[in-house]
Amino acid sequence: xxxxxxxxxxxxxxxxxxxxxxxxxxxxxxxxxxxxxxxxxxxxxxxxxxxxxxxxxxxxxxxxxxxxxxxxxxxxxxxxxxxxxxxxxxxxxxxxxxxxxxxxxxxxxxxxxxxxxxxxxxxxxxxxx
Amino acid sequence: xxxxxxxxxxxxxxxxxxxxxxxxxxxxxxxxxxxxxxxxxxxxxxxxxxxxxxxxxxxxxxxxxxxxxxxxxxxxxxxxxxxxxxxxxxxxxxxxxxxxxxxxxxxxxxxxxxxxxxxxxxxxxxxxxx
Numbered sequence: 555x556x557x558x559x560x561x562x563x564x565x566x567x568x569x570x571x572x573x574x575x576x577x578x579x580x581x582x583x584x585x586x587x588x589x590x591x592x593x594x595x596x597x598x599x600x601x602x603x604x605x606x607x608x609x610x611x612x613x614x615x616x617x618x619x620x621x622x623x624x625x626x627x628x629x630x631x632x633x634x635x636x637x638x639x640x641x642x643x644x645x646x647x648x649x650x651x652x653x654x655x656x657x658x659x660x661x662x663x664x665x666x667x668x669x670x671x672x673x674x675x676x677x678x679x680x681x682x683x
Numbered sequence: 684x685x686x687x688x689x690x691x692x693x694x695x696x697x698x699x700x701x702x703x704x705x706x707x708x709x710x711x712x713x714x715x716x717x718x719x720x721x722x723x724x725x726x727x728x729x730x731x732x733x734x735x736x737x738x739x740x741x742x743x744x745x746x747x748x749x750x751x752x753x754x755x756x757x758x759x760x761x762x763x764x765x766x767x768x769x770x771x772x773x774x775x776x777x778x779x780x781x782x783x784x785x786x787x788x789x790x791x792x793x794x795x796x797x798x799x800x801x802x803x804x805x806x807x808x809x810x811x812x813x
Contacts, residue, residue: 555813556813559813591728591731591732591733592732594724594727594728594731595728595729595731595732595735596728597724597728598724598725598726598727598728598729599725599728599729601721601724601725602721602722602724602725602776602777603721603776604772604776608772623810624809624810625807625808625809626811627805627806627807627808627811628806628807628808631761631806635765642734642735642738643732646732646733646734647732647734668813669811669813671805672805672806672808672811673805673806674805675757675801675802675803675804675805675806676757676758676761676802676803676806677755677757677758678755678757678802679754679755680753680754681756681757681799681802683684683685683688683798683799
C-alpha cells in the first residue's frame with residue numbers, strides 16, 4: 555500500500571502541477587482543438603475569465619502539496635471534484651482523451667483508499683455536535 | 684448552537700433538494716433572470732454538454748436529502764462545498780441578481796462546516812502515515 559500511495563501521489567501531483575503551470579506559462583506545444591458541444595463548453599468556461607485561473611491555481615497548489623507530501627490527504631480531497639469532472643468530460647465528450655481522466659481519477663481514488671483513516675471522521679453517520 | 688445547526692442544515696438541505704428536483708421536473712416554473720453574454724455562453728456550454736447539470740443536480744438532490752434526514756451530514760456538507768463556492772462565484776461575478784441566494788448558500792454551508800469541524804480534523808494531517 556505504501557508504494558501504491560507513493561506512486562499515486564507522484565502521478566497525481568505531477569499531472570496537476572504540470573497542467574496547472576502550463577495554463578499560465580504555455581510550455582506544452584500540443585493543445586487539443588474542440589468543436590461542437592465540447593467547444594461551446596470549453597469556450598463558455600474560459601470566457602467567464604475566473605474559472606480557469608482559479609481552478610489552475612488550486613491544481614498547482616494541490617500538485618505541490620502532493621509532490622512534497624505535505625497535507626496530502628487534504629490536497630487529494632480538494633482536487634477530487636476536478637479529477638471527477640476531467641474524467642466525465644473526457645469519457646463523455648472527448649473519448650479520445652479517456653486516459654487523461656483515468657490517470658487522474660484512478661490515482662485520486664487510490665489516495666482516498668490509502669488515506670482512508672484520515673477521512674474516517676467525515677463518514678460518521680450520526681454526528682454529535 | 685444545536686438549534687442554529689438544525690435550522691442551517693434544514694435550510695441548506697431544502698434549497699439543494701428542492702432546486703435539484705426542480706431541474707428535472709420543473710414544477711416551480713421559475714423565470715430565468717436575463718443573463719449577460721458571458722453568463723449565457725457559460726451556462727449554454729454547460730447545458731450543451733448534456734451531462735453536467737444532470738450529474739450536478741443528482742449530487743445536489745442526494746446531498747440535500749441526506750442533510751434533511753441528518754445522516755452522514757459531514758460527508759455531504761463536504762460534497763456540497765465546491766458546489767456552493769461555485770454558485771457564489773457565478774452569481775458574484777456573472778449574475779449579480781442572484782448574489783443574495785449565492786451568499787446565503789455559502790454562509791449556511793461554511794457555518795455548518797465549522798460546526799462539524801471535529802469530523803474534518805484528521806484530513807488536515809501534515810505528515811500522514813500509511
